[in-house]
Amino acid sequence: MDMQQMRYVVAVAETRNFTRAAERCSVVQSSLSHRIAALERELGVRLFARSSRRVELTSAGAAFLDGARECLAAADRAVADAAAATGAVRGRLAVGVIVTTAAIDVPELLQRYRAAHPDVHVVLRSGRSDELTAAIRNGELDIAFLGLPEGEPPLGVETVVLDHDEHVLVVPAGHRLASAPRVELRDIAEELFVDFAAGTPGRTQSDQAFAAAGLVREVAYEAGVVELITRLIARGLGVALLPSAFIRPLAAGDPGLSLVPVADGPHRVEYLAWSRFNPSPATRAMLDVLGVGARAGRTAGAGPHPA
Known part of the structure; x- marks a missing residue:
């Protein structure tokens, strides 16, 4: 054999x-x-x-x-x-990313990484934050960019907080709230919502916010990609709560959408995550490109560290 x-x-x-x-x-x-x-x-x-x-x-x-x-x-x-050991970085780097990543320009990052380490074979996989975290723990991914509800950091992996963000209300242009300076969840609880699938971290952030406010909402449409969510909204079929840092650049070029701040809306934390067990040379090289290589060197193989 x-x-x-x-x-x-x-x-x-x-x-x-x-x-x-x-x-x-x-x-x-x-x-x-x-x-x-x-x-x-x-x-x-x-x-x-x-x-x-x-x-x-x-x-x-x-x-x-x-x-x-x-x-x-x-x-x-x-x-x-x-x-x-000779100073060359080779091998394979498996990167995970959520579709609403905003703290890092992932294509630009991968371009810089390839320029610095052309002998590394990079693969990219998109998915949910919980799935990507599990993939790091079981060795399928080396590193991932995640977004999770505030106060719920990923477990069993090394993390660095990249950004804190809050959700905004996304409505079709001409909606009754399109020009509102700010709304509260109680103002929109009766609306039909477009959101990610139930049980996903992207959906959980909004579900938790409504539950904390003692409110119940109806999610009429579930979608796995933001492009479909925004198209449904633009057609007047519903509204959504989406991370502001991600949706603002998209909405700026779409006259069919309006964004409204939400006083008591969901908050999200974006993380960089990687395996705490013996990161590969390709992983350490990516952490260096991201500016967190020194921390990786100190914590590789160590116990839990706060995000």
Whole structure:
């Protein structure tokens, strides 16, 4: 058994297709199939159930896959550590980001990082703050930009606070409150709302604010992306509470939207988060670009630190 066979198994497991897996690994399909078959003979188990139309992991294959990924990650880390010892930064950096990040210009940051460390393979993943935090803890992500309700910092990861923000009311132009200097939650509790899905951190911030005020609201439309939320609002289908730092630049170029301050609205904290356990050279290099590298060096492997 060798590392290449493990890479082939992971590729087939992720693509569920031998042809696409071979393309990903830059080999001919017959060679990939032969190497996996040889591995199965060596192990004495079938890793994949195959038919003319489907490829699925067997229970033995699923068990092998976890270990194979760990071995490949360890091998990649060994190569990256060896390069770092000579001053070179290589390897892979997995970055997570919420769709409403405003404290950091992520594309500009990635451009600067690539210019400084062109040998690092960077991957970007968007998602919810809770999902991204869990992905850091289980090793799927190296670093992430999060947004969470005030007083609820992410757990089990190192963090730096990037910004504090408050939500504003987003209404269609011409709405009865469009020109109001400020509103309170009780003024808008009877409105129909557009919001993120129930249970997500983006939604929780507003739900908690209304609950704290003893108010109940109706969320008529749920959406996973801000672009859909603002389009629904512009059509007069509802209103929303969104982070001001994120929505202000978007609303400035959209005459169909108006923003109104909310006196008792939700507050959000944006965080930079990364694993507190032995950050990779690529991760430490990103923290240096962000200006928090010294803290990473002090806290790597240490216990909890306040956000």
